[in-house]
Amino acid sequence: MQFLKDIFYVFYPNLCINCEIALLQNEKFLCTFCKNDLPIIDxxxxxxxxxxxxxxxxxxxxxxxxxxxxxxxxxTQKIIHQLKYKNQPQIGGFIGEWFGYNLVEANVFKGIDYIVPVPLHPKKQRKRGYNQVTLFGETLSKILGVEYKSNVLIRYSTTKTQTLKQRFERFSDSKTKFKLANTTIFENKHVLLIDDVITTGATIEACANELLKTKNITISVATMAYTQKA
Structure with a gap:
């Protein structure tokens, strides 16, 4: 079986997401050189x-x-693009595993009770086939020992792609709406809200405001990436 795998790999090698060279069999998504060049936030x-x-x-x-x-x-942009638009949800697990162990080492998020993903609109999720943060969240859940809770926070409207909007439009967007299906499940709990990228923070803010309808809830945030926009 291993021989067949080796033959298949010769003709159909996995390529590095960033530099597109053939990966070694012990490498995933990124070659060692590109992995070492990742701009990890201290x-x-x-x-x-x-x-x-x-x-x-x-x-x-x-x-x-x-x-x-x-x-x-x-x-990072290339990684997120592959994750969201090139049918590679496994990248979320790759990032979640690395990030999760970093969080454990830094002794961060020790008091978290639940991990909650920023949801996609159902139509967009059906089209894409997955929420790009699902495996990220499920992997963090295993490493941090915290329950992953999807389908409680629901997105029920569609918006234009965020990258096509100006910053003011992002802040003033009233079309992006979220609904908490159960306002008691997170009572007196500390929730970790997760997403792919923080830009202006508008989406996370909208989610947090809905979660705050729960009595005595505490909210923290973890994302795969962060960028500052002028």
Whole structure:
């Protein structure tokens, strides 16, 4: 069987998402060189304050962590693009595993009770076939020992692609709406809200405001990537 796998690999090699060279059999998604070039966000006070500042004065967030810096035409953008649009949901698990063990090592999110994904609209999820944060969240769930809770926070409207909007339009978008199916399940609980990328924080803010309809809820945020937009 291994011989057949080796023959198949010769003719149909997996390629690095970033540089597109053939991966070795012990490599996943990225070659060793590109993996070492990933712009991983350091866990330090200055960076954590910067991440938190996205939500200052807008919505009460207990803590925020993000794994990678996201820049236009950078390696992180290529990874997220493959994850969302090229039918590679497994990339979410790859990121979640690496990020999850980093969080454990940094002793972060010790008091979390549930992990909740930012949902896709059902029509978009049917078209794509998956929510890009599902495997990310499920992997974090296993590593952190916290229950993953989907289908409680529901998205029930469609919007234009966020990247096509100006910053003001993102902040003032009233069409993106979320509904909490059960306002008691998270009572007195600490919820970790997860998404792929933080840009303006508008989507996470909208989700958090819906979650805050729950009595005595605490909300933290974890994402695959973070970018600052002018």
């Amino acid at each position: 866990d330090n006070e200055h960076i954590n304050v910067t991440l938190m500042s996205t939500f200052y004065g807008r919505v009460p967030i207990e803590d925020v962590r993000s794994f990678l810096y996201y820049q236009k035409d950078g390696i």
